[in-house]
């Protein structure tokens with residue numbers, strides 16, 4: 266047997282229950298049995314039965330330290346007692362009244378209390394819906410059609426949001442340009458066609474896989490204002506992960522509209538557009554029909570989601586969970602980078618509470634480990650590294666660490682130092698195994 270095949274065989278042997286479920290799932294879900302693109306993995310990802318804090322367990326009784334963390338939504342960890350209690354109470358009282366209720370008002374007040382730019386609030390079921398509505402509001406407000414956005418930024422899978430070149434993209438009214446290039450933004454905006462500039466908080470892709478230049482971001486409010494364009498900041502990942510005021514409070518910028526999701530729902534599905542009252546006046550029934558935007562959606566502000574969101578936002582207010590998650594992430598990067606350095610592996614962990622693993626040439630040693638060791642976006646996003654990252658992901662799973670298969674680790678306040686120590690050991694063992702089986706790739710090893 267080839268050394269590389271041994272891992273798959275061992276993994277399959279340790280996951281018989283997951284294998285059975287995967288065999289059933291492939292008959293239903295065309296994406297090799299998966300219900301989300303990031304859950305596709307050869308041979309299959311584990312099927313989970315329950316989760317608590319930083320841990321989750323699969324149908325075969327295997328335990329994992331979880332670094333998916335609800336795709337970034339669970340900064341408090343799994344099944345936080347305050348959220349469980351709130352949701353259980355609400356469940357018994359009713360999940361959908363089809364009427365207005367106090368919980369939606371309370372959640373809006375909590376959001377406004379943390380994010381001062383939120384003059385008005387509108388709720389949706391997910392982050393993408395919030396982005397779609399922010400685009401529509403901007404179009405109606407400006408009377409223009411064009412959406413300007415940046416490469417590598419992720420905003421959802423809808424026609425206008427998906428990556429350039431993807432099947433189904435609606436390209437006619439979308440311009441996609443490189444980030445961090447102010448001249449290019451200025452050139453586009455000065456055409457006077459852009460209704461909206463949409464950009465991702467925290468840098469491109471899950472809180473900064475591709476870092477963003479802060480001077481560039483700080484120039485956007487004036488530039489968009491000058492050119493009559495609405496600036497929408499997508500804080501679906503970063504609000505309120507980076508700070509109680511969102512990433513905008515860390516950087517010191519105020520967008521016209523902010524979109525929120527993930528953490529705001531405390532683990533239940535939510536989206537929100539918040540921002541300028543004059544733009545959101547489009548929802549007012551007294552607004553003339555040609556400028557009015559209708560806001561429907563069966564699940565908007567449903568009591569169950571609001572109950573979880575309130576419990577979560579109350580905990581976010583003092584910044585303590587964010588601080589804790591950041592501290593754990595800092596520790597993980599520090600210890601994990603030692604493992605890479607000791608082995609002479611061309612790779613570094615970087616970024617903030619969502620830690621990214623860069624694999625590729627080290628062009629410099631960053632003094633600040635929130636940044637990758639290169640500024641070259643093509644190297645950061647190098648598709649040739651995906652099979653290597655997937656291989657590492659499987660090695661980690663086999664050692665009880667559940668991360669995304671793109672070298673992406675979502676930290677939470679529930680992770681402990683012991684969790685990180687265990688993870689770093691698993692990372693070291695996985696990398697050693699990959700060197701031994703020759704799946705890491707020669708160019709990633711020095712000397």
Ligand SMILES: Cc1ncc(COP(=O)(O)O)c(C=O)c1O
Pocket residue numbers: 336390391392393394396419420421465466471499500501502526527535536
């Ligand atoms: C920055 C960003 N915006 C929007 C979305 C879409 O949010 P949702 O999946 O809740 O629709 C995501 C999802 O990961 C995201 O990372």
